[in-house]
Amino acid sequence: MGWDDENPAYRQFHTSQFMPGASKEQMDDWNELQRITLSPKMAARHKLSRDQWDVSDLLPQIKCPVLVMHCRDDVRVPYTEGRFVASQIPNARLVTLEGKNHVLMKGDPAFDAFFAALRDFVPPGKSPGKQKADAPFAGLSRREREVLELVAQGLDNLQISAHLGVAEKTVRNVMTSIFDKIAVENRPQAIVRAREAGFGATHH
Numbered sequence: 001m002g003w004d005d006e007n008p009a010y011r012q013f014h015t016s017q018f019m020p021g022a023s024k025e026q027m028d029d030w031n032e033l034q035r036i037t038l039s040p041k042m043a044a045r046h047k048l049s050r051d052q053w054d055v056s057d058l059l060p061q062i063k064c065p066v067l068v069m070h071c072r073d074d075v076r077v078p079y080t081e082g083r084f085v086a087s088q089i090p091n092a093r094l095v096t097l098e099g100k101n102h103v104l105m106k107g108d109p110a111f112d113a114f115f116a117a118l119r120d121f122v123p124p125g126k127s128p129g130k131q132k133a134d135a136p137f138a139g140l141s142r143r144e145r146e147v148l149e150l151v152a153q154g155l156d157n158l159q160i161s162a163h164l165g166v167a168e169k170t171v172r173n174v175m176t177s178i179f180d181k182i183a184v185e186n187r188p189q190a191i192v193r194a195r196e197a198g199f200g201a202t203h204h
Helices: 009-020 024-037 040-052 056-061 078-087 109-121 129-135 142-152 157-164 168-182 187-196
Strands: 067-069 093-097
Touching: 009 024, 024 093, 040 093, 056 078, 067 078, 109 157, 142 157, 142 168, 142 187, 157 168, 168 187
Parallel strands: 067 093
Antiparallel strands: none
């Protein structure tokens, strides 16, 4: 009933659980984010549906490598839940993070530890299941991958330049480099190769 009020007191209840160590400005931002991303009706449905989920019986069936990370003093979800999940998945690795925030933020004790553990678990270019599809794109720079993602979504050079805040000439130069690196001659071929590798997946 209080979800959509100008007074964020109701939403603050959730925010205080997700990020009890946040600054006032960060909490204000999170309060507003909740309000604008979910209507009161959808917030209620989301809460009720999540309370009914129980997939614990499926955990022993997981065969892929699994990394479980959980803050020891997490206010939103008890640490015992993370330990339970890790104990039910064969050969899962549990990393205990120090802190009480559920949503990690830069400056948290757990922030750097989280990404260090993630990098150790999935080294760059070694993502399971994508090695074959992504191999031709391993040599692309971060900027080239950003541009190729937008190309795969169907954007033209002008739209890409506006989206990334760079000159259209820069986009053309990046495109030339991409064509050379993934061994294609034109944009349609690049789109096909990119989509086969998983780029632009949410837009086609």
